Amino acid sequence: MMTVPNEPKIRLEHVGKMFDSFVALDDLSLDIRPGEFLAIVGPSGSGKTTVLNMLAGLDRQSSGTILLDGKPIAGPGPDRGVMFQDYALFPWQTVRGNVGFGLTHGPAGAGLDRAAREARVARVIDLVNLGGAEERYPHQLSGGMRQRVALGRLIANEPEVLLMDEPLAALDAQTRLVLQDEILRIWRQDQPAAERRTVVFITHGIDEAVYLADRVVVLGSRPGRLKAIVDVDLPRPRNEATRATAAFADLSRSIWELIRDEAIRATVE
Amino acid sequence: MRTLRQLALPLALIVLWEILVALSGSPRAPRPSTTALKAVEMLADGTLLAALATSLGRVFGGFVLATLLAVPLGLAMGTLPVVERNLDPLVESFRPIAAIAILPLVILWIGTGNLAAVTIVAYAAFFPILINTIAGVKRIDRSLIRAARTMGISPLTRLRTVVLPAALPSILVGMRIGLGIAWTAIIAAELAVGAKAGTSGGIGQMMFVFYAYSIQLSGIVVCMAAVGLVAMLLDRGLRALLARAFPWSHP
Structure with missing residues (x-):
């Protein structure tokens, strides 16, 4: 929009x-x-x-x-995307599953084929520095890593x-x-305001x-x-x-x- | 070393059993030695395993049926207050009626065959699965639902992708309890149906035949031991299976 x-x-x-x-x-x-x-x-x-x-x-x-x-x-x-104080990660999903949850099950992924969704999830996981932890479950992660997953899940849906x-x-x-x-x-503070x-x-x-x-x-x-x-x-x-x-x-x-x-x-x- | 210690108590009990029988002087009381011989005989001629297989087949049939009925109903009752309000009195009034208590009606309506046995088992396993499914749905961390809502995920999709997996640990507990109860119910049902003689099979009926048509008390003891052992293996097996299938629910 x-x-x-x-x-x-x-x-x-x-x-x-x-x-x-x-x-x-x-x-x-x-x-x-x-x-x-x-x-x-x-x-x-x-x-x-x-x-x-x-x-x-x-x-x-x-x-x-x-x-x-x-x-x-x-x-x-x-x-609109929300990042909750208590992480609210899905414990049965891996890092990859959590980050891609909205794309796989929600309207954010509409119009994207499987490959495009996977590519975006991979890019976001990179962006929040979770490379290598894709297959781990939330209970296997530190507090900081969980927070990165929550951040990744938020931005993967690309809300305005x-x-x-x-x-x-x-x-x-x-x-x-x-x-x-x-x-x-991630908010792109080095870009002009219109890009943010x-x-x-x-x-x-x-x-x-x-x-x-x-x-x-x-x-x-x-x-x-x-x-x-x-x-x-x-x-x-x-x-x-x-x-x-x-x-x-x-x-x-x-x-x-x-x-x-x-x-x-x-x-x- | 640990297995040795775990075996110490059963071994001591077996020794105590032998001593008590010797002291009692009863010629018909089963001894560990006669029981072991009987067990070998029943294993060798295949009758024990055949009876166990018959009972297990019925238990699995009834268990699967109970799960297929109880999980969707539990999800509906846990998520929709209107469904729960209307069904809860019905569930709570049937729940205290033991499976064995509906046996007369089942025999009357369905007879004494496999279908009757499966019905008894399904009835017995149904309630623990249902109750735990409802409890699991109600205990879901609300923030998970909110997180899914903020992603614009529709209610029906949420049921499949959030509610069901979030309630799954509790559902699995219900399934474990249900399977244990199903196994005790099938033995009791076969014991009771066994009175009508020879066609129904199963380990329960085998026990009844030993009791009614012979004086082979050691045969009954073999059946009891087999029932206990199978119950333990079922529980261990189901636990191992679930831990493999759902690693996140067993952190």
């Missing part, structure tokens, strides 16, 4: 979500640009995952509208929008840094959000609501040197100040 420049890829208008009488998210309005890497940070209970589930079509908003390319989101679709829910939260610090760079590489896919990336890590994103949406909690949208004007391509700059530290600190009080309150409650 062609996207008109300057039109938002996704538009949220006064979106609210209630679970019974509990307000998970209150009146969120937000435009997500095509090709943008948007990170969402916020303390527990700020409705981050709720936003993502609604964008995925897994949950329905209680009020407001969510538009994708100008049309309301009615349910899940192959135009990548929705990622704390995808690196379960990993150790070193693996997380490595995978951050891979996500940027749209990413919505939920994270607890402020550093991670600043390192990856074009903009960081800061949510507050109880009820979940928009606190601020921070432009991250660090140059691309970003790399290890980016983390050492004063601008990086300033941005991280200012975002931390926005959520510090609530984050501290969340730890004592």
Whole structure:
């Protein structure tokens, strides 16, 4: 599908979500640009995952509208791919089977013959550095490798929008840094914006959000609501040197100040 | 060394058995030695293996039938609340009725042949497979279903590609339990049908013939040992088969 420049890829208008009488998210309005890497940070209970589930079509908003390319989101679709926090890999499928699952069984593989599907799976496995592990099952893989499989499964379907829910939260610090760079590489940060896919990336890590994103949406909690949208004007391509700059530290600190009080309150409650 | 230790207890029991018979002074009580001789005789003339083969054939027939009925029904009951609400009372009221308790009706309607035996076995194996299939479907990690939904995979395809394989470990447990119960049910059924004499065959009927038409108690003991051994081999065999076929479910 062609996207008109300057039109938002996704538009949220006064979106609210209630679970019974509990307000998970209150009146969120937000435009997500095509090709943008948007990170969402916020303390527990700020409705981050709720936003993502609604964008995925897994949950329905209680009020407001969510538009994708100008049309309301009615349910899940192959135009959006989700990477879950808990990997959600199919334990009975090998690495190859997991990566190719959507192509083999879903609409993403429509119009591709077997050879084309296999070629794409092989390319994706290469891209996420899982070569040699094709025939292994998830229980035989380390946490970092499982996360690569989940990433591979997401991008093999070539969705226009990548929705990622704390995808690196379960990993150790070193693996997380490595995978951050891979996500940027796969997102094609060295290409012009028109070549990129749209990413919505939920994270607890402020550093991670600043390192990856074009903009960081800061949510507050109880009820979940928009606190601020921070432009991250660090140059691309970003790399290890980016983390050492004063601008990086300033941005991280200012975002931390926005959520510090609530984050501290969340730890004592 | 380990096999030696595993054999120690059975050997001790056999020695104890011989001592107890000698102490009792009964001339008809089977001894390990007479039982062993009888076993050799029954193996040599082929009657034991023929009887086991007959029983096993019925068990496999009934087991396959039960699996073909119970797995689709269990998938439907586990995924569709409306199906479960309507069928659950029926299942729960039949489940406590032991297979042997429906024997009179089966004999009345179907007779004492292979079909009757297969029916008893299928009935016995049906419930454990059904219950475990339902439980397996309900215990599926919801995020797997969500992952498939976000890939736009249709409900019917999800049933085949996600629900069935995700519930499979539990279904296989049900099949193992079902096969064990099927084997006990066929022995009981053949024992009971054996009262009607000579045509039905099987290891259960062989036991009945030893009991009713001869005084060969050692023959009964041979049959008992064979039944136990076959049950163990069935379970081991099925486990090995499943571990080979589904390596991911036995990490």
